[in-house]
Amino acid sequence: MSQKFGDYDYSDLEPLPLDSPETDDIILCRIMYSEEYKTLMSYMRALMAKNELSERALYMTELVIGKVAAHYTVWEYRYKIVKELAGEGAADNAAENAADNAPDGLQDSQGPGVSPSTILQRELSWCGRIALENEKNYQIWHYRQLIIGLMIDLLYGGDSSSYDIEKEEYPIISKMIKDDEKNYHVWSHRRWLVETFKLHSSKEELRFTEELLIQDVRNNSAWNHRFFVIFGGKTMNRDLDEEIEFVKLQIEKSPTNPSSWNYLRGIYKKMGLNIGELKGFVDKFIGKEKEKEDNLSVQAFELLGEIYEIENEKRKAGEVYELLGKKLDVIRVNYWEQRRLLAESN
Amino acid sequence: MSLHTKKHIAYFKRCLGVLPTSFESEDSNKLAVLYFSLTGLDLLGALQSSFSEKDRADFIRWIYAHAVETDKYYGFRGSMVYKDTGVYDPPNLGATCFALQSLITLGDSLDGVRKKKLMRYVVDCQRKDGSFAPILDLVTGLPFGEEDSRYCMIAATIRKVVNWQGTEYDIDIDRLCEYVRSIKAFDGGLSMGRMCESHAGLTFCGLDSLKLVARLDRRDWKDTIDFLVHRQVSYNKYNQRELEENPYGDAEDNGGFNGRLNKYADTCYVFWTINSLALLDEERLIGVNEAKDFLLTQTQNEMMGGFNKTNDSDDNYPDPLHSFLGLATLSILGFDGLDGLNSELVITERAYKKWAEIRSDKE
Known part of the structure; x- marks a missing residue:
């Protein structure tokens, strides 16, 4: 039977249907799966069972994540596929395509010799798109961090300073924060960036929190990030008195706002004042x-x-x-x- | 203002039956849906009357069909969609915990659980920093997935439910406690990681992790109690400006709880906060009647049964998690007609007693 999803052909696969004889006689939390879902999952299951690390498997994980983002191994599977395509597999692919000379466009939509850089860059953009579509997703940011790690390893020889945060990270964070200025996962990701790339003394981090606090002085996520940036590093790159004046000014503007009071007390506690x-x-x-x-x-x-x-x-x-x-x-x-x-x- | 008991019973029974296609996105969380609904019914005292003994035995068989066993490990998968996918079918700690809680709620003895292999899996899911991952990568044997205090609580619950006394495999309790202390934010609330923003849900998970391993001492958590009691939303004439100036200000949130400072009230945060306080025997520090009013008048779904997440005008549908947590909170606050809740294992008092009985019979 011919089976295609998107531009990819899956006809050679034996789908693994969703039936489970052990539980089929018991009606308990039984979801009325659509035909589309059943077909999709049966091919996904077949690919997973073979552990096929290919472009078409990558595409399949995208479809499954679109249906059930909480699927806890589809992310692991996708990561392994990307690692294979960009790492060990990348060299083989290039060789294979060169030998073939007339690559089947359906089998490999990227054409011959896709570089690890293209694959990983494409993956990072994909992460951004999925994050925008699934604001509350727990896994996407952890996954993004794995991809960043892979880029640093495979493209920059382990040198994290070569990764362009301003270009790759700040724009997606700004977009997410614009939709929901208190998105917990996005703020946790920003914190991860500061920690991983040692940005405690970066002026951009303080400016970012200040800009958001001007928009809404009650944004507790922005206050918390500010606290982390100033007081979470090895050394402090901000004059303490200036910072105390800054928060006092915010309290005077809105004296009933609990976030700024908490922040003031936090400074006193942290610094033992x-x-x-x-x-x-x-x-x-x-x-x-x-x-x-x-x-x-x-x-x-x-x-x-x-x-x-x-x-x-x-x-x-x-x-x-x-x-x-x-x-x-x-x-x-x-x-x-x-x-x-x-x-x-x- | 009353509790629509019959509608809640009908709601949970619907969740346990045939679910509409829109639940496909919850496919991986099926055991969570099961646990919330069974425990919800049990709080309402309707578990035994809603299902025959044969039904309940079938449910137990259904849960055990979700078990995954390898040479080394044992645990439960979140859904049968994972079955037969080889290395992509590892046990999931969340699903395992919900399976065990559901099994004891159904009165199962847990004799069918391979406890040693299960604990080996839990132990291998622990990271160096003391936290736990939801799954293991079965190829490398390394933990995979996001890190936060939810899986600490889940791991500690599993350990307690199987009554693990083994010395051969056990989680590193000191490291677990160290991790929980490390995620305390500057305002006393716990968070997702070092210096992340304090969050009532993650505060519960952290405190319960310690409670489950008998390391929770009230005296260490004074600032956390302060953080928790302040989660109850209250607008009066002394903070009127908040209603006018705070984009998240909503007079109808009065009595409800938010999960973080300056956020809207939400059914689940009423639970996370009050149950955190209950672990510390301090649940009476909050406005009890106001909390009950919020749940009964703002988020209880009078049409369909269950509880909605918030009182937003476009938030009209209940879901199993908020429905269970709304009821569980009323139970902690001593609402008439509901069974008590064991705050630590988050099962009913009835189920807890039965579990303890089976445990002591074996000893």
Whole structure:
């Protein structure tokens, strides 16, 4: 039977059907597979069973990922195919094609002598396309990192500095972030890039977070990345006082935003600074001078409670927690009550 | 405002039956669908009444048909689509965990599980940094796949469920604990890796990993508790500006929980947060009634049964995960008419007791 998917011919394969005699008599979580899915999977299964590492198998993995991106070995299979085509297999392919002289366009749409660079570049673009189509996919970014590793090994002789991050990585990240500025996987990938390519002192990373914080000062992913860039490297390439001023300015603009307060506290904790220094700053947001409620910040009271605790002002700390529980943040009354009891008994 | 018990029972029974073609994309997650639905029914006290003893025995046989056994390893595959694909049919830790949880929920003794081979697989999935991969590359014998605390919890659950006391193969518990500590973010929440953004779901997975290996000490996690209780969304007159200025501000999220700072409330994060607190015996620190109200009035699907992910106007369909987690949360909060939940193994108290009984009979 003739069987084609896209430009590729699979007629020589014996499809492995989806029946499973062990479970067919039991109806349990039984998906009504479409004919299309059944055909596709039966050829995919046949290719996997042979472990065929070829262009047509590569194309098949794309079709399967389009249907069921959570398939946990199709990614491993695809990686092995790419590795074969770009690595050990690349030389053989070129030789074979040269000997053949009249390559079958259907069998090898890339033509003769496809270089490892072309194969890997094509794969990277494919990763970008799939990521844009599957925003929440867990596997695609891990897979992309494997491909980057392969490029560094096969094309740049292990020298990671030859990999052009600005050209290959920043544009896709920007596109993804434009669709969802808090996409967890994309931010984790950005973190991986900083770690892998040692970008802690890169001006671009700080600029990137700053740009996103200007757009939305409540973007906690951007705050977290900023923290990682500045405080996660071996040395710090940012003046600490400047950074504290930067976050204080953001708090003054939006005093009820929990992300910027968290960040300020994070710096103090990380650097072992005394939060007592922040008392004057906190005062601006607790309505001390004027009873101006529109500038009140629940987070400022929370910090004030902790400042009193470290200053051993047990009663004052208890009063702040009581105010939080009874008036400012009633939903967490049980938590604030626990904090009050702890503060007063310590 | 009430729980639509009958509709939820009907919903889970539908998930256990014939699923529409749109579930093709969930083909690899079939055992997850099974586990959520069986445990959901069990919370509602309807597992025994919905299926005959023969049905339940068939279900057990169906699950065991998903077992993969090689010379060295044992575990479960996520779906029969993997069967007969050679090196591309390794056990999957997620599927294995869901299979075991489902088996004990159905009252199986786990005598059919090849425990030594299973533990060898789990041990080989552990990476040097202490974390776990979802699968092994059967050719190289090396872990393959993304890294995060989900598989730590899954590995620790498998170990506990099979009651592993072996010394021959065991996971490196010190390294596991070290890994979990390493993913704590600066604000106390746990994350996907060193210095990643804190996340309530990954916080649960990390804390539960420690609980399952008896290494969770409440005193070490004070800032994590602070992170967790702050996941409950609350808008009042003191943070009115958030509703006006935050693009993610939504007054209807009140009482619900977000997974990260400044995000929308979501059914699953109500669970991840409250169950994290339950592991630390602190689930009463949050606004209990507000949390119940959020689930019952905002995400419970009154038409179809089950729970939706969010209260968005275009989010109209329940799914098995959110449906189970919505109910499980109500159970933790002591909702009348639901069985209790064992927070550590995430199975019902009934199933837990039965499992413990079988275990002690063997000893």
